[in-house]
Amino acid sequence: MKWREVDRQQCSVARALSVVGDRWTMLVVREAFLGTRRFEDFLEHVGASRNIVADRLRKLVDADVLARRPYQDAPPRYEYKLTAKGRELYPVLASLLAWGDRWMWEDENDRPLHLVHDRCGQRMSPQLACPCCGEAIDPREVTAVGERAS
Amino acid sequence: MKWREVDRQQCSVARALSVVGDRWTMLVVREAFLGTRRFEDFLEHVGASRNIVADRLRKLVDADVLARRPYQDAPPRYEYKLTAKGRELYPVLASLLAWGDRWMWEDENDRPLHLVHDRCGQRMSPQLACPCCGEAIDPREVTAVGERAS
DNA sequence: GGGGTTGGTTTCGAAACGAAACCTACTCGG
DNA sequence: CCGAGTAGGTTTCGTTTCGAAACCAACCCC
Numbered sequence: 001m002k003w004r005e006v007d008r009q010q011c012s013v014a015r016a017l018s019v020v021g022d023r024w025t026m027l028v029v030r031e032a033f034l035g036t037r038r039f040e041d042f043l044e045h046v047g048a049s050r051n052i053v054a055d056r057l058r059k060l061v062d063a064d065v066l067a068r069r070p071y072q073d074a075p076p077r078y079e080y081k082l083t084a085k086g087r088e089l090y091p092v093l094a095s096l097l098a099w100g101d102r103w104m105w106e107d108e109n110d111r112p113l114h115l116v117h118d119r120c121g122q123r124m125s126p127q128l129a130c131p132c133c134g135e136a137i138d139p140r141e142v143t144a145v146g147e148r149a150s
Numbered sequence: 151m152k153w154r155e156v157d158r159q160q161c162s163v164a165r166a167l168s169v170v171g172d173r174w175t176m177l178v179v180r181e182a183f184l185g186t187r188r189f190e191d192f193l194e195h196v197g198a199s200r201n202i203v204a205d206r207l208r209k210l211v212d213a214d215v216l217a218r219r220p221y222q223d224a225p226p227r228y229e230y231k232l233t234a235k236g237r238e239l240y241p242v243l244a245s246l247l248a249w250g251d252r253w254m255w256e257d258e259n260d261r262p263l264h265l266v267h268d269r270c271g272q273r274m275s276p277q278l279a280c281p282c283c284g285e286a287i288d289p290r291e292v293t294a295v296g297e298r299a300s
Numbered sequence: 301g302g303g304g305t306t307g308g309t310t311t312c313g314a315a316a317c318g319a320a321a322c323c324t325a326c327t328c329g330g
Numbered sequence: 331c332c333g334a335g336t337a338g339g340t341t342t343c344g345t346t347t348c349g350a351a352a353c354c355a356a357c358c359c360c
Contacts, residue, residue: 001197001198001199001349002315002348002349003173003174003198003315003316003348003349004315006177006197007254009197010260010262011177011180011250011262011263012246012247012248012249012250012251012254012255012261012263013176013177013180013243013246013247013250014177014180014197014250015250015254015255016246016247016249016250016253016254017176017177017246018254019254020246021171021173021176022173023153023171023172023173023316023317024153026163026167026171027156027163027164027167030161030163030164033289034294038337038338039337039338039339040336040337040338043338047151047156047159047164048151048153048317048318049151049317049318049319049320050318050319050320050338050339050340051317051318051319051339051340051341052316052317052318054338054339054340074325074326074327075324075325075326075327075336075337075338076324076325076326076337076338077326077336077337077338078337078338078339085253087289088249088252088253089249090278090287090289091241091245091248091249091276091277091278092242092245092246092249093163094245094278094287095241095242095244095245095278096162096163096166096167096242097162097163097166098162098241099162099166099238099239099241099242100161100162100163100164100165100166101162102238103166103235103238104157104162104165104166104168104169105162105165110160111162112160112161112296113161113162113294113295113296114294114295114296115292115293115294115295116292116293116294116295117280117282117283117285117287117291117292118291118292118293119280119283119285119291120280120282120283120285122280122282122283123295124280124281124282124292125281126241126278126279126280126281126287127241127278127279127280127281128240128241128244128245128276128277128278128279129276129277129278129279129284129286130267130269130270130272130274130276130277131274131275131276131277131286132267132270132272132274133267133269133270133272134279134284135267135269135270136279136281137240137244137267137276139183139237139240141267141268141269142265142266142267142268142274143265143266143268144184144263144264144265144266145263145264145265145266145273146262146263146264151318152317152318152346153317153318153346154346173347173348188306188307189306189307189308190305190306190307193307198348198349199348199349199350199351200307200308200309200349200350200351201308201309201310201348201349201350202347202348202349204307204308204309224356224357224358225305225306225307225355225356225357225358226306226307226356226357227305227306227307227357228306228307
C-alpha cells in the first residue's frame with residue numbers, strides 16, 4: 001500500500017493521518033494555533049522550504065482544516081485561518097506537545113513554551129478524561145471494541 | 151531545513167514529530183497498542199511494505215518507544231512491546247482516533263472501532279482536561295507562554 | 301533434503317523532498 | 331517613469347525516501 005492510499009484503511013487513525021500525517025503538516029497546524037496567518041510567516045516558523053509549505057497549505061485548505069481568504073485586493077494577498085475542523089485538532093497538538101515536553105528535553109528548563117489554563121491560572125500539561133464520568137483515562141481501563149475483520 | 155533536522159527546533163511538538171512524525175510510524179504505534187507484537191503481524195496490519203515496517207520498528211526501538219526482545223532462541227524470534235515512553239503516546243493516538251471518528255466518515259456507523267471506558271461502561275471519545283482543576287479544556291482558555299525568540 | 305515459517309536485507313525504478321531561481325502583481329520613493 | 335521592495339507563490343533539478351519484489355538466513359518438521 002502506498003501512503004497516498006492510507007485513507008482507504010477502515011481506521012480513523014489512518015484516515016486522520018491521511019490529512020495531518022505528512023511531514024511538516026502538523027507544524028503548519030501548530031503555527032495556525034499560535035496565530036500565524038500569512039504565507040511568509042508560516043514559511044519562517046515552520047522551517048520547511050517554500051514549495052513544501054505552499055503544498056501543505058494547499059492540502060490543508062483542500063481538507064477544510066484551513067480556510068484561505070484575501071485580506072486585501074491590490075495587490076492580492078491571502079491569509080490562512082483554522083476552520084472548526086482545524087480547531088478540533090487541538091487535542092492532537094496538545095498531546096504531542098505534552099509528550100515532547102516529557103521526553104524530548106535533557107533539561108526541562110530549556111522548554112520554550114508552556115500552556116497556562118486561564119480558568120485556574122496553572123501551568124498545565126493536558127490529560128485525557130472520559131467525557132461521561134470525568135475521570136482521567138488510564139489506557140488499561142479502555143477496551144477497543146470491534147477492532148478489525150481479520 | 152531538512153526533515154531529519156526537525157528535532158533541532160526548540161519546540162516540543164517538532165521534537166515529538168521527529169520520533170513519531172514519519173509516514174506509517176503512528177500506525178505502527180497503533181498496532182502496538184492493539185496488542186501486536188510480531189514483525190509479520192505489524193507488516194500485515196500497518197499496510198506499509200516490508201522494508202518500511204522494518205525501518206520504522208528499528209527507529210522506534212532506537213527512540214525507546216518500543217523494546218525488542220527475543221521470545222525464543224532457536225530459531226531466533228523477536229517481539230516488540232511498548233515501553234513506558236511508548237505507552238505515554240496514548241493521548242496522541244486517542245486524539246487522532248477521536249478526530250478521525252468525527253471528520254473522516256461519511257456514515258459514522260461504518261466506523262470499525264470504538265473505545266469503551268471500563269470504569270463507566272460507556273462508549274467514549276476522549277477529551278482533554280486540565281489536570282489541576284479537572285475542567286474540560288477549551289483552546290480559547292489556554293495561553294501559550296514564552297513561545298519563541300523571534 | 302525439501303518445504304515451511306519468521307524476520308529480516310537488497311535492489312532498483314518511482315515519488316517526494318529541498319534549495320535556489322524565477323514569476324506576478326502590486327507599492328513606494330525619487 | 332524607473333528601479334527597488336514586498337507578498338505569495340511556481341518551476342527546476344539534483345538528492346532522498348518510498349515501495350514492490352526478490353533474496354537471504356536460521357531454524358523447524360516430515
